[in-house]
Amino acid sequence: MSALWLALHYPLLDLEAGDGPVDRPRALVHRHRVLQANPAARAAGVETGLRLATARALCEALEVREADDGARDRALRHQGRQLLALTPQVCPAPPASLLLEVGGCLKLFGGFQGLLARIDRYRLHCPFTTRLGLGPTPLAAWHLTDPPPLEGVPETARFQAWLAQLTLDQLDLEPRLRERLQAPGFRTLGELYPLPRPALGKRFGAPFLDWLQRLLGEKPDPRRPLAPPRPFRRRRDFDDPLDNLDHLHRPMETLLGELATDLERHQESVAAIRWHLYLNNGHRDTLVIRRAHPGHDVATWLDLTRRRLEHQVLEAPVLGLGLDGGRPRPRNPALADLFPDPGARAPLAGLLEKLAAEPALRLYRPDRDPGHLPEETERGRAPLERPPAPAAPPAAPATPEDRPLWLLDPPRPLSVRDAVPHWRDRPLSLFPQEERFSQPWHDQAARRYHVAHHPDGLCCWVFQDDRDGWWLQGFF
Numbered sequence: 001m002s003a004l005w006l007a008l009h010y011p012l013l014d015l016e017a018g019d020g021p022v023d024r025p026r027a028l029v030h031r032h033r034v035l036q037a038n039p040a041a042r043a044a045g046v047e048t049g050l051r052l053a054t055a056r057a058l059c060e061a062l063e064v065r066e067a068d069d070g071a072r073d074r075a076l077r078h079q080g081r082q083l084l085a086l087t088p089q090v091c092p093a094p095p096a097s098l099l100l101e102v103g104g105c106l107k108l109f110g111g112f113q114g115l116l117a118r119i120d121r122y123r124l125h126c127p128f129t130t131r132l133g134l135g136p137t138p139l140a141a142w143h144l145t146d147p148p149p150l151e152g153v154p155e156t157a158r159f160q161a162w163l164a165q166l167t168l169d170q171l172d173l174e175p176r177l178r179e180r181l182q183a184p185g186f187r188t189l190g191e192l193y194p195l196p197r198p199a200l201g202k203r204f205g206a207p208f209l210d211w212l213q214r215l216l217g218e219k220p221d222p223r224r225p226l227a228p229p230r231p232f233r234r235r236r237d238f239d240d241p242l243d244n245l246d247h248l249h250r251p252m253e254t255l256l257g258e259l260a261t262d263l264e265r266h267q268e269s270v271a272a273i274r275w276h277l278y279l280n281n282g283h284r285d286t287l288v289i290r291r292a293h294p295g296h297d298v299a300t301w302l303d304l305t306r307r308r309l310e311h312q313v314l315e316a317p318v319l320g321l322g323l324d325g326g327r328p329r330p331r332n333p334a335l336a337d338l339f340p341d342p343g344a345r346a347p348l349a350g351l352l353e354k355l356a357a358e359p360a361l362r363l364y365r366p367d368r369d370p371g372h373l374p375e376e377t378e379r380g381r382a383p384l385e386r387p388p389a390p391a392a393p394p395a396a397p398a399t400p401e402d403r404p405l406w407l408l409d410p411p412r413p414l415s416v417r418d419a420v421p422h423w424r425d426r427p428l429s430l431f432p433q434e435e436r437f438s439q440p441w442h443d444q445a446a447r448r449y450h451v452a453h454h455p456d457g458l459c460c461w462v463f464q465d466d467r468d469g470w471w472l473q474g475f476f
Helices: 039-043 052-058 069-083 112-125 138-143 156-164 175-182 197-204 206-216 245-266 298-309 348-356
Strands: 005-009 026-030 033-037 063-066 090-093 097-101 131-135 233-242 268-279 284-295 318-325 365-368 378-381 406-413 415-417 420-423 435-437 447-453 459-465 469-475
Touching: 005 138, 026 039, 026 052, 033 052, 069 090, 069 097, 090 138, 097 138, 131 138, 138 156, 138 206, 156 206, 175 197, 197 206, 233 245, 245 268, 245 298, 245 318, 284 298, 284 348, 420 459
Parallel strands: 026 063
Antiparallel strands: 005 097, 005 131, 026 033, 090 097, 233 318, 268 284, 268 318, 365 378, 406 469, 415 420, 435 447, 447 459, 459 469
């Protein structure tokens, strides 16, 4: 796979960063000199370098703008984030260009023509004037602007021929360096091709040699790509307060659609989202929705959100709705996700997510904790919470592996008939193995634990102490 770069230039970005292209004459001015003019102003005779007074004399309706570097940079970053839908390698090239590495995503768009169709669609809807460049390296794409119609990716030799035709005036070089190159009689870049590289570096400087080698692909040209904005945050304010939670379903679906588009653009998923209900009384209610595994589909998030809303009580009407996405994680679908079995059961993770969205169930995941008595060793954590990674290798368990998963705290007393413990009015059959707990410092009698079988088929963990009789500790 050969490298291929696209360059998108925004030649009038300083003039258009505010409200886009306009038909009226407009010029960018600095220290009473025209730095840039739009087509309408140029048609009236306004050219770069004119004094402001002369430009106004030529065009009475001239609109003057001062350079705003902040607005220009913000507009460039915004366009770069839009282009992340095409490739993750979008590199800013200040002051008004973006460089896109597209060689690795040609198959994604069905080949070179499909990629160009997406670029043309972007340029058609882009609010700024654009020019396109194409090349095998970032610098080559920056210089080879407005390529001819192409059926496929040009060969490297063709790119080299196009670069060779560039005059020194067309190269992005400092004026003094350009004069030094023109002094011996060089006029085009191709005239420098046959010269030994060490001699070029010795005569015109190491920075020029480094630039030339990166332009021609003789040396790597690493670029820092634009980082996508994180985390995802959106808010919608309502014209009229909403006093019915059912009216939130449609705006929630819209916000989830924006989240899904953002995740799809970067091939990511999230394991949790956070809803914010901005109330009329100045308060804010926050609802956290979690999933067993990171996901990006709107339907599941909306279903879990609706289940959670069924148990929400509004203290005041809702004035606004906010959505925060969790920490995005790279999406790496497994083969089973690509080719699911039509007759397969739904994964248990989906059932767990729905149960966890019902706060009335008070669902928790049992976990182990150090303690003297069995009921003290069990603690509960959120059902979808991931256990913390151990700081050190875990020690060998101090308790047998055949302990029940469900422990009762406190233990339930059992009735006794004919010296046999009963539960639910039915006798328990005790297995002969016995385990003894002695905790005199707890001011409790010694416990003798047994595994018992109930006629209903349940396997129980029971104990007997000499003071209070039989107790039910848990279930296997």
